[in-house]
Amino acid sequence: MCGIVGYIGTDNAAIILERFLKSLEYRGYDSAGIAVYDNIKGQLNIKKTIGTINNLSEEITKNLKGSLGISHTRWATHGKITKENAHPQTSSNNKITIVHNGIVENYLDLKAKMIAKGYTFTSETDSEVIANLIDSHLDKNDINEALKIVLSEITGSSTIVGISSEDPNSIFVLKKGNSGGLVISENEKGEKIISSDPSIISDFASSYRYLVDSEIAILSSNTTNFVQEASKPESRLINITANTMINDDSVYQFKMEEEIFSQKKALERLISKKDSLIFKKLDNSKIEFKKVERILIIGMGSSFHAGLLGSSYFEAVSSIKSETINASEFIETKKVIGPEDLVIGVTQSGETAETIKGLEFAKIKEAQTIAVVEKDTSQASIISDTTINISSGPEFAVASTKTFTSSVVSLLLMSIKIAEKRNIVIKNLKELLENIGMLPSKVGSILSDISSIKSLSRKLHNQEHILYLGRGLLYPIALEGALKMKEVCYIHAEAYTAGEMKHGVNALIGDDMPSIVLAPKGSTHAKMLSTVNEITAREGRVIGLVSEKDLEITPLLSEHLTIESYHPLVDPILFVLPLQLISLYCSLRLKINPDRPRNLAKTVTVE
Ligand code: F6R
Numbered sequence: 001m002c003g004i005v006g007y008i009g010t011d012n013a014a015i016i017l018e019r020f021l022k023s024l025e026y027r028g029y030d031s032a033g034i035a036v037y038d039n040i041k042g043q044l045n046i047k048k049t050i051g052t053i054n055n056l057s058e059e060i061t062k063n064l065k066g067s068l069g070i071s072h073t074r075w076a077t078h079g080k081i082t083k084e085n086a087h088p089q090t091s092s093n094n095k096i097t098i099v100h101n102g103i104v105e106n107y108l109d110l111k112a113k114m115i116a117k118g119y120t121f122t123s124e125t126d127s128e129v130i131a132n133l134i135d136s137h138l139d140k141n142d143i144n145e146a147l148k149i150v151l152s153e154i155t156g157s158s159t160i161v162g163i164s165s166e167d168p169n170s171i172f173v174l175k176k177g178n179s180g181g182l183v184i185s186e187n188e189k190g191e192k193i194i195s196s197d198p199s200i201i202s203d204f205a206s207s208y209r210y211l212v213d214s215e216i217a218i219l220s221s222n223t224t225n226f227v228q229e230a231s232k233p234e235s236r237l238i239n240i241t242a243n244t245m246i247n248d249d250s251v252y253q254f255k256m257e258e259e260i261f262s263q264k265k266a267l268e269r270l271i272s273k274k275d276s277l278i279f280k281k282l283d284n285s286k287i288e289f290k291k292v293e294r295i296l297i298i299g300m301g302s303s304f305h306a307g308l309l310g311s312s313y314f315e316a317v318s319s320i321k322s323e324t325i326n327a328s329e330f331i332e333t334k335k336v337i338g339p340e341d342l343v344i345g346v347t348q349s350g351e352t353a354e355t356i357k358g359l360e361f362a363k364i365k366e367a368q369t370i371a372v373v374e375k376d377t378s379q380a381s382i383i384s385d386t387t388i389n390i391s392s393g394p395e396f397a398v399a400s401t402k403t404f405t406s407s408v409v410s411l412l413l414m415s416i417k418i419a420e421k422r423n424i425v426i427k428n429l430k431e432l433l434e435n436i437g438m439l440p441s442k443v444g445s446i447l448s449d450i451s452s453i454k455s456l457s458r459k460l461h462n463q464e465h466i467l468y469l470g471r472g473l474l475y476p477i478a479l480e481g482a483l484k485m486k487e488v489c490y491i492h493a494e495a496y497t498a499g500e501m502k503h504g505v506n507a508l509i510g511d512d513m514p515s516i517v518l519a520p521k522g523s524t525h526a527k528m529l530s531t532v533n534e535i536t537a538r539e540g541r542v543i544g545l546v547s548e549k550d551l552e553i554t555p556l557l558s559e560h561l562t563i564e565s566y567h568p569l570v571d572p573i574l575f576v577l578p579l580q581l582i583s584l585y586c587s588l589r590l591k592i593n594p595d596r597p598r599n600l601a602k603t604v605t606v607e
Contacts, residue, residue, distance in 0.1 A: 002027045002601050003073040004099050004182065005200075006161050006171050008221050009191030013037075014064035017071040020193065021053050023200040026255070026396040028601030029073035031086035032056065035097050036069035037168045044097060044168060048086040068221075070161050070171060070194075072099035075601040078107070079124025088162075089128040091135035092120045095165045098134070100127035101180040101196055102158030103606045110153065130160055143167065144227045147174055147216045151228070157353065157605075159211075161194055170220040175211040178360060178379050179353040180605035183208040183238075184219065192219055197603075198377060199394060202240050209237045210377060238377050256397035256488065256587075256594040260580050261447055263402045266392040268440040270406055271413075277391055278413045282421065285386035287368050289421035292342040295320055296335070296367075298327040298358040299346035300604070301483060302400035303407060307346045308476035309572060310411030316569065317415035317432070319424045327354035328607070331361050341367040346411070348395060348403035350378020353607045359383055372410055374403055388414060397595045398602045399487045401580045404480060405443075408573055412436065435567035439574075446563065446577045453578050456543065456559055457585035460514070461489065467508065467515040468495040468579075469531060471524035473572045478518055481579030488587040488594040498524075498531040509540035514558075518575050520565045521547040532556050545575055 003024035007013045013036045021032060033048035034056060045064055049055040053073070072087035079085040087099040104110065107126035110133055115121070119132040133153060137146035143164050157177025164172065173194055175182050183198045185208035193201050198208050211217070216227040226233070252258035270277060282289075295314045297307035307324035314322035325333060327345070337343070343362035347355040350373035359380060362369050371384035374392055381387035392406035413436070419426050426432065460466065466485060470478035478495035485493035496505050498517065509515070515535055519528040529552050535542050536556050544550075544557040547565035554560055561578050565571045587594040 002029045002075040002101065002603065002605070004070070004101055004159065004161050004194065004196040006070040006173070006194035007192070008068045008171060008219060009189070010067055011191070012065070013067050013069035014060040017069050018053060018056070018060050020195065020200055021071050021073055024073055024197055025053070026595070027073070027197070027603045028398055028596065029075050030081045031074045031076070031083070032072065033074075033086045033088050033099070034060065034064060034069060034071040035088040035163065036064040036066040037163060038066040039169065040065070044163060044165065046088050046090070046097065048083050048088070050081050050083055050086065068169060068171065070097070070099050070163060077103060077606055078126045084123045085125050087127060089123060089125060089131050091131040093135060095138070096131045096135045096162060098127065098131045098160050098162035100130055100158060100160050101605055102177070103156045104129055104154045104158060105156035106154065130154065130158070131162070134162070138166075143172065144216070144218070147172060147227060150174075151176055151214060151216060159196060170218050172216070172218045173211065174216040175213060177213055178383055179351070179356050181210060181351060181379055183210045184217065184224065185209070186224075190221065192221075192224070194219070198238070198240070199375070205240065207237060207239045209233070210382070212236065212382065254397065254593070254595050256399055256401060256584055259395055259397055259402045260577070260584060262393070263405050263577070264440050264444040264447060266402045266406050267409055267443055270391045270409055271436055271440060273391070274413050278388060278410060279417045281386065281388055282414065282417045287342065287370065287386055289418055291340060292320065292368065292422075293340040295322040295342045295344060296337070296362075297322065297324040297344045297346060298330050298355055299324070300327050300352050300354050302404040302480060303346040303348060303352070303355070305476045305480040305483070306404055306407035306411065307344070308479070309408050309473060310344070310346065310415070312473050313412045313415035313569065314418065317412070317426055318419040318422065320418065320422065327352070327358045330354075330358040337362060337365040337367050339366040339368075341365070342370065343367045344370045344372060345380050345384065346372045346407050347378075347380050348374040348390065348400060348407065349603045350375045350380035351603050351605050353605050356380055356383065357607065372407055396602070398597055398600050399484055399583070399594065405573055405576065409436070409439065412569065432567065432569065435570045438566065439570055442564065442566070442574055443577060446574060450581055452561055453581045454585050456561065457582050457589060459559065460582060461586035461589040463491060463512070463514060465513050466491060466493045467505070467513060468493060468518070469498040469501070469515055470495070470518040471498045471528060473568065474518040474520065474524065474575060477572045477576050477579065480576055481516065481583070484580055484583035485586070487597050487600060488583050488592060489590055490592065490598070491586070498528055501531055501534065506534065506538065509535055509538045514541040514543060516543045516545070516579075518545050519550070519553050520563065520571050520575065521550065522565065522568050529553055545578060
């Protein structure tokens with residue numbers, strides 16, 4: 001991982017690659033590199049750096065001449081963050097140069113074979129193995145055959161883009177498996193871009209074509225030859241529509257801030273267009289809802305938390321058995337999955353490797369599948385029976401905020417439609433729909449008065465540990481709040497169901513461990529009151545998010561925020577907003593850039 005860009009054209013390739021790599025920065029990376037073929041000197045020049053692409057600026061303007069090149073931003077998987085491990089990687093005889101996203105799972109075996117053949121290695125990466133492996137087949141095969149053999153030899157999912165010294169005016173591309181996207185695009189000037197992320201080429205061309213598993217192509221300035229092509233290639237040609245959901249006039253310094261405050265608009269759009277975005281989409285889908293006996297939701301991180309709420313919605317609203325499983329454990333748990341299951345992959349990027357693997361596994365087991373994504377043309381939507389677009393607009397900050405709330409609302413709306421499709425009468429449907437309809441204005445009112453949230457952040461940002469406690473539908477919100485705190489503040493934050501406290505976690509209560517309790521009025525209130533009493537009895541400090549006029553819990557709290565409560569299924573969405581903001585403001589106090597937290601990438605295309 002994390003980003004690939006290639007260019008063939010007439011302009012200065014290095015400058016173009018630098019520009020596109022910068023638009024990929026939001027995905028997170030720790031080193032970068034560019035290779036450009038100088039056809040006057042007849043040599044491929046490679047420049048790499050640890051840290052940001054800016055470190056290459058001087059090299060780009062002074063030393064990288066030529067109009068064909070490949071480039072990469074790396075988020076370390078195999079081997080430390082060093083210049084040697086950054087991409088491009090070359091074969092030991094310098095004939096093959098590649099950039100790579102993904103993981104070659106059998107790289108140690110292949111590396112041993114390459115070493116036995118006399119190849120030497122200068123990096124710790126699995127990617128260098130690919131370069132040597134391609135080269136090792138060139139003595140008996142042309143490049144087309146060599147790439148085909150390599151595709152069959154490597155295991156795991158990979159996208160590879162490279163240059164062979166035998167044909168330096170071409171770029172080869174290959175894709176193994178479904179994780180990690182790769183698109184090729186040509187503009188009217190005849191320039192070509194290869195990219196792992198189609199969203200960055202909207203200003204470059206009006207269409208692109210994405211690659212699927214086992215495709216191999218060789219691109220030169222005049223041609224694009226598919227060495228191996230899957231059937232129906234025309235279906236993989238996508239017209240780029242201008243993204244009207246990107247706000248170019250942002251008044252916010254950070255993307256995370258902008259994205260938190262855009263939640264009112266994002267939800268307004270989703271809810272007002274729910275008929276076309278969700279209901280008709282499910283009506284017109286090929287999913288046989290009557291056949292479904294169980295809905296399994298898979299996702300990672302915030303998308304997993306959104307899924308946990310989704311399962312409660314499917315049970316409560318659609319009266320169907322539902323469970324959410326962390327996508328990385330989905331295959332390992334050895335669940336019995338079959339055609340009567342509907343597997344929903346929640347993934348805003350649509351590229352998360354574990355979720356893709358889970359959807360593939362579901363297909364093998366003949367389950368029906370839906371992808372809930374922000375990007376329609378992502379890998380998850382390509383491999384699923386139906387796609388629901390959460391319509392939040394693209395998210396650039398590493399920590400998910402607006403895509404979390406939009407995923408949750410999408411799942412809630414899906415639960416309503418699925419109930420209808422299964423002839424389930426939803427109790428108090430009118431009231432539920434009214435409350436969903438009021439959600440954007442409630443979100444707006446929480447976001448318009450943030451003074452008490454800011455002052456709470458002042459008191460929390462120096463904590464080393466924080467507990468987040470919830471019950472029922474507020475437990476996934478506690479998980480999400482703790483995740484945000486970990487991600488953008490590096491504070492050790494743990495979420496538990498409040499019921500767990502007496503079973504071990506109470507031992508942690510002390511001066512240095514405040515608890516944030518999510519305690520709306522309703523069915524969990526009385527038990528939450530007991531939890532708060534038990535913590536304060538042990539001298540623990542409790543901060544509460546409570547409903548208005550809570551005269552029972554509020555007196556026990558050291559600080560509290562009030563969230564007006566309306567509806568048990570809808571309120572959890574409101575409770576996450578202060579938690580997002582607390583993390584944002586703690587992060588800013590700690591002088592951490594909330595958009596680029598350390599060690600994290602936005603799009604995680606490897607397992
Ligand atoms: C949390 C966060 C990550 C993602 C996770 C899944 O703030 O951003 O935990 O939620 O990596 O990503 P998607 O939704 O793209 O599958």
